[in-house]
Amino acid sequence: MTDHLTHWTGPEGLPRFDLIRDTDFAPAFDRELAAALAAHEAIAANPDAPDFANTIAAQETAEEGLNRVLSIFYTLAAVDSNPARQALQRDFAPRLADYGSRIGTDPRLYARVRAVAEGADALPEQDARITRLALRDLTRSGAGLDAEGRARMAAIRERMAVLTTQFAQNVLEDERDYVLPVADDRLEGLPDWLLRAMRAAARERDLPGQVVTLNRSLIVPFLEHAGDRALRETAFTAWTRRGSGKGAGGEATDNLPLIREILELRHERAQLLGYDDFAAYKLETQMAGNAERVEDLLTRVWAPARARAARDEERMTALARADGVNGPLEAWDWRLYAQRLRRQDLDFDADAAAPYLTLDAMLGAVFDVAHRLFALRAEPIEAPLWTPRARAFRITREGRLMAIFVADFFARPAKRSGAWCSSLQVQHKIGAGQRPIVVNVCNFTPPDEEGAPAFLSWDDARTLFHEFGHALHHILSDVDWPSISGTAVAQDFVELPSQLLEHWLEQPEVLDAHARHHQTGKALPADLRDRLLAAGKADAGFSTVEYLESALVDLAFHRGQPPADPMARQSEVLEALDAPRAIPMRHATPHFAHVFSGDSYAAGYYSYMWSEVMDADAFAAFTETGDVFDPETARRLERTILSRGGSAPAEDLWMAFRGRMPGIEPLLEGRGLA
Template sequence: MKIRYLAPLAIAIALAGCQQPTTTPDVVKAAQVANNTANNPFFSDYDTPYGIPPFDKIKKSHYLPAFYHGIEQNKLEIDAITKVRSRPTFENTIVAMEKSGDFLNKVSNTFYGLTGSMSDEEMRAIAKEISPKLSALNDDIALNNALFLRVKEVYENQDKFDLRTDQKRLLETTYKSFVRGGANLNDADKQKLRELNERLSKLSLKFAENLLAETNSFEMVIDNKADLDGLPADIIAAAAVTATARGHDGKWVFTTHRPSKNPFLTYSNNRKLRETIYKGYTMRGNNDNANNNQAIASEMASLRFQKAQLLGYKTHAHFVLENATAKTPENVFGLLNKVWPAALARAKEEAADMQKMIDQQGGDFKLAAWDWWYYAEKIRKQRFDIDEAETKPYFSLEATLQGVFFTAEKLWGVTFSERDDLPKYHPDVRTFEMFDKDGSYVGIFMTDHYVRESKRGGAWMSSFRKQYRMNGEDVTPIIYNVLNYPRPVGDAPTLLTFDQASTLFHEFGHAIQGLLSNGYYRSQTGTALPRDYVEYPSQVMENWMTEPEVLANFAKHYQTGEVIPQALVEKIQASGKFNQGFATTEYLAAALLDMSWHSLETPELQDANQFEAKVIQEIGLIDEIAPRYKTGYYSHIFAGGYSAGYYGYIWSNIYDADTWLAFKENGIFDEKTAELYRKHVLESGGTDDPTIMYRRFRGQDPSVEPLLERRGLTTN
């Protein structure tokens, strides 16, 4: 159950007409830590434009006092709701819970927003201290019997209340979250559940901490210029900057961060060094050192199984998928196993093509995993007369961002205006006001583009504040994207690979859902959706990037201003299905590994190496391909909330492919289709069952065939 931070303390006490509960040890702790809160920004309303967190005033020492105060305030709010003397109603129970304490919410949103992009030892120490406290608070709410009885009474008598669709949905999810949170357990089992949750919380933090340390500690130092053979000039320049930053002046340094690793694997003619950086990446969290994550992953899988059993579920996967659109592990395995044979067969064909090229060039070796990117790029260039070096000059970061904004304006009439005077948490951050087609203000969009060691890897979207409407107040969203692109070197802009440009569109697809959200309750707005549906809007957004009309608007050579030639556009589109065997297979292998870990029917600790090897052998994955994420660095499922959910990307792809058919049939900027999509997908968030909302948009359920055809995995 997600913590539902409740109404402000004064309101809750007035509502209940009751005395404050006895002071707990954490109240004392809060007082001791807080000491003087006069200068702590969290203890007063922000005086910033649009209520953006005053990042320049927030010190790390402010977090713990604010967290402890917020936790105690939330306990009082819970107590107040349970002591309301009148019979439970939707308003005095469900809405009262939903009017979550803005205090703890704003502290959490800011702190956890920055731990992903501005992490350091002090921030990690705060997270380590407060995580079990928040886990305990979550359990205090989920296991509060008096509160549950009130929710249950409202749920069982809902026909007596005149509820809208979103209110019925809120009531249902609230009731189910209590049941799934252990409300029906006996006292002994409730205590056991608390212990499991606390341990899982600590292990998840440790997993992420180990992985960050592993990622940042690896460096491949090159001091011989000949070893840079094959690498593009901008990648070499970036490696020189990294070397200087790491104390290796006059040399070149490559790391396991993707903007460094991927180009090296794609272009370097030095096979031995390709192997070095590939193994540096795939051994993260798997090395025999203090940062090994294998035992942590094994214990987490065991604890998750024990928790599922305690709550009456066969496995952790059954527990998770009950709230997903897939519903059951059997349905997930059904989809994965339907796509897997075709993907694997195509991957084997791709491997054979690469081996043929190796043999023709006189290479006396068998294709290995660290060769794949290198030879895939050579074959791409040979087959389609295209390579990344040819396309990158047309995809500068600035131009691509403008292409994203152009697409959004064409679809929904929204516009973006950059502001340099608004608070930001790092100089890299860029901030934009977004306005609707009628000129009205919508929300704030922040984007943080460049790789740095304080960031975790990957790309994501989240919010410092979600959109919602309660108490007569229309609260506007503050949404942000975080990415990991290479920094510009000298006067040259950051040039993106095709995949990196697609990622910018993808993450903006999440952001626009947060920005255009139009709901009443915070727990339902924005991306408050099942894991296997939430990626759908972001995947749809990627489609526009390769359309000639969009490319003609933004894909311009950064030096000459020349619009990307139509011949090159046609090459890009023709190569769209190239290497899809690899891309689909490495992804599916990771999804199947996730499902295997979380379909375990035993608490027995697994040897992670043996377990992973067994899964790979059973699915028949070829040696030349590794799962996209191996156990030791699989942060999505052991530190990122995607356990038994990584399959969701391809499940969402089904909705994406079907949606794109509608736009292609009616016009990629067709006003009616765009408005239906905005109303029933982007604006509606989690206000109803996603499958029902999709039918309202599309008029039908999606099928898997468009997805298979798009990836070139059909048999015809």
């Protein structure tokens, strides 16, 4: 029986993950895919004249069962991959692409939607919005092309599904399979908390001693502390070779041929639809609008970031010389000497703050901020999830259920790297309505033994706040239709709520209340807190440069003709920027999953900085009142942005909140680059 994939009977309507078996997915997928196709066929073939109810509204519920099956499947495939699930991904991807093409290029459906859209002005606001979006999406899917064009679009979509799935699986294989044992005589500089994490990683893999893996929460602190330069180089090289054919999986995980084909197919798809290139196609529906505006923003930030990084590099090179490093500063040296520079300039040692930044303390801070801003409360509930370490919470306001929040915080070998927010179900008001079930996934280093606290780096704590910012976008959603619910907004607007929430982590009153020593319960000392906050901006040149390199390379890949050699194009972009040799791209092209494991961030990695311009100005709306928890500003933020989803264009939502477009100056000041 596979009913538990579509009929969720767990606590608070959660799926019964304890009853799910991998063998359940294929039959459930077959059944629900057929049901969705039949529902769309009924809409397209309806002999009645098209209207909002029988065409647009009908589409909103046509895939309900399929979405429930897939939300469970893709959650599990990301957090607990195995060969069976990877095989299912490879099977499902082209079939879903074919399904999407059949719907997205159906001329009958296109004609019906166009007919309804002609009268959209007379519809209620949200009904008109989803009608216009439905027409836009069908047009951009190729429904308006001739038969030959529609067939080619379908073929491209199916091939892209195969390529992007394989790309993601190759990166995961390299991440999962790499382990670097570190001998007892090579532990110079490694703090006790990091050693405990390395030993826990070894035990998890049934290995002796201590190891470094490619989990960011483990390898980054290793690069910040390890005194053994050769070990740093070995670990860093493995980290940057993921997906290149030179990683743990060898040639079998080489993503470069996939990247070339992905770029060619994106370009062809854009040209079929009448666009000059994929960047023009992608950016048309974003706040930025075109590649020129994106490039203008990124290059305006590049100059001060590059200058700051150059000054820091000169000082760190002097420190390296004192250690006997005679050559240039290398990429595997930067984090170590940046850490030492922070100690020198700010008398700050991140290890001193670590005992105060436990996961439980920082999660308490997140929930407290959500309560003070939006009157939300989080109550833990017992529920069978995919791992005993995942947690579930009821999110309520004044006793009313707002959402279920599920969090999976710790790294595991079979888990996709990075951090993300997704949903098992989204909010809507169809029928009796539906509350969201939202999921945050991180890859923090787990505690070294059962019952021990999990310690977060400052970057981990920021990630925790960031992902819960996305969760708030779902939790506070208050729209009629699922297609515009929660984070269903322009890609360069979606990061606004997540990056905005990060600002509250930096507030002294939040840290004073929640950053408590895990043994004594004492608050983080004020002088250490202030140095911690200052240290957060100390390496701003590095963090901004590595991000901008990735964003500008992504943009270059998708403008003009696709490169025959993507790595050569990457080199051209970085050379033209005079990029520092010791600061490589944040995401090397062979494992740039944002861009090549799907289309969401393709020609769109700039979105984080575009949103950052807004989040800096949005937080200023609070500080201008003299109270970072100002209730009226919080209500306006919820009313104009967080509750609205995609129910209006992003520009309109922003203007309703702030009344003017933001400038770049708050961003530069926030990054310490002014």
